[in-house]
Amino acid sequence: MMTSGKDAGHGANPILKVDHVTKKFGELVAVNDLSFTVEKGQIFGIAGPNGAGKSTVYNLITGFYPFDGRIEFDGRTISGLQPHRIAQLGISRTFQIPQTFPSLTVEKSISVGNRFGAQGRFDPAYVEEIIRFLDMQAIRHQPTGQLNLLGKKKLMMGAALATRPKILMLDEPMAGSNANEIKDLMAFIRRINTDMGVTIIIIEHFMKVLTELTETLLIIETGGEICCGDPVAVTCDPRVIECYLGDAYAEGS
Numbered sequence: 001m002m003t004s005g006k007d008a009g010h011g012a013n014p015i016l017k018v019d020h021v022t023k024k025f026g027e028l029v030a031v032n033d034l035s036f037t038v039e040k041g042q043i044f045g046i047a048g049p050n051g052a053g054k055s056t057v058y059n060l061i062t063g064f065y066p067f068d069g070r071i072e073f074d075g076r077t078i079s080g081l082q083p084h085r086i087a088q089l090g091i092s093r094t095f096q097i098p099q100t101f102p103s104l105t106v107e108k109s110i111s112v113g114n115r116f117g118a119q120g121r122f123d124p125a126y127v128e129e130i131i132r133f134l135d136m137q138a139i140r141h142q143p144t145g146q147l148n149l150l151g152k153k154k155l156m157m158g159a160a161l162a163t164r165p166k167i168l169m170l171d172e173p174m175a176g177s178n179a180n181e182i183k184d185l186m187a188f189i190r191r192i193n194t195d196m197g198v199t200i201i202i203i204e205h206f207m208k209v210l211t212e213l214t215e216t217l218l219i220i221e222t223g224g225e226i227c228c229g230d231p232v233a234v235t236c237d238p239r240v241i242e243c244y245l246g247d248a249y250a251e252g253s
């Protein structure tokens, strides 16, 4: 079903509402009166050309910059809160280039995430659960700097999950991965959503990943919405083909 992200707040069970949000860097309008709603339990995709404002949207949700408009998470306004406070309320994110502490072991890295999310309290049983979920029991004492790219990506998601988020925001998780790794990561992301019950927002350039994985897809350009709705319908939208996908994609799909 094709809807508009502007219908913010009309979903059955919203967990995140971005409501008329604008962010300017000097004269540059990076995010322009953008509204969208993410439903609890969803995998929600965001795509658009380079410089469209996708990462800035993540930075606004996670509290890195002040902005105009309002963001509501799980029934409360989070606009203006500090990043660590937003993280502790239950929004966690990963980065396109895996950010790990190279000299820390797998187990310690997951523990750091757990301590941070629980504001210093530590739950070793939950750390154990995450290590099992990652299938990293055999390499728990290995420094994360020795992991391959796929391992680092999963470890970064595991450390984020150790904070016990309600929403996990992934920034181009497939970047630099081959076809087999993409398949593996897609299955892993599905398990985070279904087995752990975590709502997921994913920025990605691989449209096949978005059409297979997401339930709702938002396309933005120059900071504003182009369209939002069922991912297959969105990729057939002439405005999306014109501004982002190009005719070659439309002919090949």
Ligand SMILES: Nc1ncnc2c1ncn2[C@@H]1O[C@H](COP(=O)(O)OP(=O)(O)OP(=O)(O)O)[C@@H](O)[C@H]1O
Pocket (backbone or CB within 6 Å): 025, 028, 029, 030, 048, 049, 050, 051, 052, 053, 054, 055, 056, 057
């Ligand atoms: N801290 C900043 N200061 C000034 N301009 C910024 C800042 N962060 C982003 N921008 C600008 O805002 C616009 C949106 O950038 P953003 O990184 O959000 O786009 P994006 O869609 O994530 O792009 P990409 O797909 O290339 O990662 C760009 O023109 C960028 O140069």
